[in-house]
Amino acid sequence: MTFLFTCPHCQSQTEVEDEFSGRTGDCVVCGREITMPDFAGVRSQANRPGKRKKSAIWFVAAGLALLLIGAGLIAAIQVGSRTATKIRTGRQRLSSIKNMEKIASALNAYATDHGVYPAPYTTDGAGRKLHSWRVTILPYLDEDALFNQIDKEVAWNEGENQAMIYSQTPTVYRHPESSGWGTGTVYHLVTGSGTLFPSTGPLGPRQATDGATKTILLVEGQMQSMTQSWMEPYDLDVASIGGAINPPSGKGLGGATEGGVCVVTVEGNGYFLPETTPPLTVQALISPAGGEPLPDDVLDEWASAER
Incomplete structure (x- = not known):
């Protein structure tokens, strides 16, 4: 499994395999010494039930928001269409x-x-x-x-x-x-x-x-x-x-x-x-x-x- 690591010195981002977790070495971009974080701990935290639950809730909320936005757009189009028809009919009568x-x-x-x-x-x-x-x-x-x-x-x-x-x-x-x-x-x-x-x-x-x-x-x-x-x-x-x-x-x-x-x-x-x-x-x-x-x-x- 790979992780995205950001060098604290030059801010360059590099994909690093989890086998280098906790190791110290030189940044491939700036050459300065860096120490890899504990990727195992990061992976464990990401897989915690609470984290997954929050992610699921976020996706559900995002889906509901998109549905509401879509419904609002449809309603706006329908209202706009009725308004346009009403205006056209009114002009027709007057003419x-x-x-x-x-x-x-x-x-x-x-x-x-x-x-x-x-x-x-x-x-x-x-x-x-x-x-x-x-x-x-x-x-x-x-x-x-x-x-x-x-x-x-x-x-x-x-x-x-x-x-x-x-x-x-x-x-x-x-x-x-x-x-x-x-x-x-x-x-x-x-x-x-x-x-x-x-x-x-x-x-x-x-x-x-x-x-x-x-x-x-x-x-x-x-x-x-x-x-x-x-x-x-x-x-x-x-x-x-x-x-x-x-x-x-x-x-x-x-x-x-x-x-x-x-x-x-x-x-x-x-x-x-x-x-x-x-x-x-x-x-x-x-x-x-x-x-x-x-x-x-x-x-x-x-x-x-x-x-």
Whole structure:
């Protein structure tokens, strides 16, 4: 067995066999006289049970410390990941709401000029659907040039309009997570009986007698409800969607923004409604004149504070 010996004169270290234990001689480096220690005693001390026990305890403690450090790192990574996801989701909501508030402002500007909101779609003489309301309000979004390029006499996907489907999409109609979604949009009106857009013709802000702060004007739809093009005359029928948010069926509100749905009321303010919002509350908010007993702060109650 070898031992590491340090010369007391030159501090050089040399491996020495235990057979030289206790002997005197010259240092191979500095040449000065040195005496080897009693290696047998050192070996005996190292092999004592107490020493081995302390070493074992030290290794166990070191192992536990490493485990704790590892667990701490994993927890930190998980917390960091959740925080990053939360920040990303919050930014997504804000961006979508900003888009929707701009669209709502254009819808309200149109209503100011015409007394009512635009019809969900335009038609030709035979009653065939041509274009979405999204085309109609382009001048109110400062998109006059694009509005003038569109042939309003033929359908959105016919003639020269067909080439525009894949080339020009107003930024405001793009959801913030729309990468890879083509030229479609998830921003819709809710149409049908008991809405701002019944089959008899669109209503105006003044006809939202339930209150401008308690009547939804614009919503996000499910991915399945995304249009082929923002010009396509397609919206959400109230009879089909009910009041559930992000339902398993895929037919309803939400789905574009994680955890709920972004909406804008007649007054023009945007909110995020979580999936836990009761369907009856959503239905009451869609109705402009249903007389449902909703508190004035209903959207503040259900809307997410993480805006």
